[in-house]
Amino acid sequence: MTRKLFGTDGVRGRANSAPMTAEMALKLGAAAGRYFRRDRSREHRVVIGKDTRLSGYMFETAMTAGFTSTGMNVFLLGPVPTPAVGMLTTSMRADVGVMISASHNPAEDNGIKFFGPDGFKLSDEAESEIERLMEEGVEAAQAANIGRAKRIDDGRFRYNERVKSTLPRGMTLAGLKVVIDCANGAAYRTAPEVLWELGAEVIPVGTAPNGFNINDCCGSTHPATAAEAVVAHGADVGICLDGDADRVMILDENGIVADGDQLMALMAQRWAEQDRLAGGALVATVMSNLGLERFLEGRGLRLERTAVGDRYVVERMRAGGFNLGGEQSGHIVMTDYATTGDGLLAGLQFLAAMVETGRRASEIAKVFDPVPQLLKNVRYGTGQKPLEAAGVRAAIADAEAKLDGNGRLLIRKSGTEPLIRVMAESVSEATLSEAVEMVVAAVQSATR
Structure with missing residues (x-):
């Protein structure tokens, strides 16, 4: 079965617009609950975390309703990093974990991604089966078997201890001044706490979420803000996280980014x-x-x-x-x-x-010298299929011929946003730019 709802990292889109509606989240929770609640002779659990987007309240509530309607007991973690959900799914012996986040996307977007009982993200096959159950509809639990919901207040502290334990025993960060940019996202409390507890002098950035400012001119996709703080405070290093804290960019003492x-x-x-x-x-x-x-x-x-x-x-x-x-x-x-x-x-x-x-x-x-690389994104409209246009296919063929033997070309649709990503590498920057621009121009023409 071809997945229609799930992309490369769960379900994602503009909050309160299809597909990211409360109705969809309720149905998705019910379908996932039915998928994981196979052995009805025992208690079934789901842990749900989220980032700091305003719409997280709506989706958290809708997912809780969907899961409990099928008899699953729900444990609400509140704002925690995505990896904390994976960890707590296993440590709490849950059947499934859910993270409500659109990662590095702006606050208007949101998303839902699942973790299996082993703490790993679900396979394409599992997501397809959940979609099938959504389409068919699932049988609700009997009134006496409806699940319960409970808020877990110490989830982030459990995660903090796990993260700290990955450093060699006895290692301290004393003497290091660290800028930590949390993107006003899920790690706004966790990351500064961990660094301080390990002995670092912490300069926090992006730690005042208001529901609307996640990833807004901060975090791993906008490291310039943290770079300014690194230089201004004479810090030794900067760490930039994204909205759900599953990715990072490192800044050296000069504010230069390492990807x-x-x-x-x-x-x-x-x-x-x-x-x-x-x-x-x-x-x-x-x-x-x-x-x-x-x-x-x-x-x-x-x-x-x-x-x-x-x-x-x-x-x-x-x-x-x-x-x-x-x-x-x-x-x-x-x-x-x-x-x-x-x-x-x-x-x-x-x-x-x-x-x-x-x-x-x-x-x-900086461990290696990168080959010159250029990436450009082109947004397309609903229902448009620019990669199927004859002009785009011809431009791609011409660009590949231009790069032959000197680099490579990669064209793909984003799995999380309506974007065509055009990336090329070449030892010749002039050839690189020319190859990318001819494809970008063709895609833009096809989307007008």
Whole structure:
């Protein structure tokens, strides 16, 4: 069955507009409840977390109604990072976990993503089955079997302790001044608490959510705000999270950004030297820079590429027995510690490298020289299919011919927004720009 509702990372869209309505969330909760409540002889649980968007209240309530209508007991975590939901799903012996968030998207958007009882995101097959149940409708529980809902007040503290435990015993961050940008999102309390408890001097940014300012000129997609704070306060390093704290960007003491590729390269190199890198490979998506691949090959390591989406990275990691993977956008997955991308955890690993080596952030943040890469996004309207237009297909063919032997071209639809992403790499920046612009112009023409 082809999925219609789920994208690359759950269901996502503009809040209170199809498909992200309260009615949909209620039906989705009921369908997921029926899918996971198979053995009716025992109690079934779901944990629900959210970020700081105003619409989170609406979706939290609707999902709770849907789950309880099928007999599931609901545990409400409130605002917590996405990786906390994955962790607490397993530690609380829940059948399913739900995170209500649109990640790095603006406050007007929201989304719903699921975690299975093992703490990992659901497979395409499981999501398809839940969609089928939504379409068919599910039988409600008998009145005596309706589920209960309970708020869990210490969820973030449980997560905090788990994150801190990933650093070597006895390691302290004393002496480090750290800017932490929480994007006015889910980690606005968690991240500063963890860093302070580990001994760092903390400069918080983006820690005053009001329901509307999540990811607004802050966080991993807007690191300039944190960069200004790093320079102004003379900080040693900056850590920028996104709205649900599952991705990260690192800033050195000069405010210069290191993306997920650089962080993965640093960790892969260190883990390989410590004989910790399972399978001698790093798993990343087709978006990761060619320079990362060359860096790994030069050290006898491999880059395993997947489709875009941290869920597909994790699936490949589990299938191949690998323990490190992620995305250029800053999702870093370390299955020794977590079941999904964790921005704070990845940031702590970078700080640990600073402490262990005694080197400044700028000395370890840039591990390889990236091949010039250019990414442009083109928005399209409802019902439009620009990639099927003859003019676009011809432009793509011409761009590929121009890059042949000197780079690569990647064209794809975003799984979370109505965007066509046009990305190319080439050792020649002039050729790179020309190839991208011809495809962008063709897509724009097809969407007018």
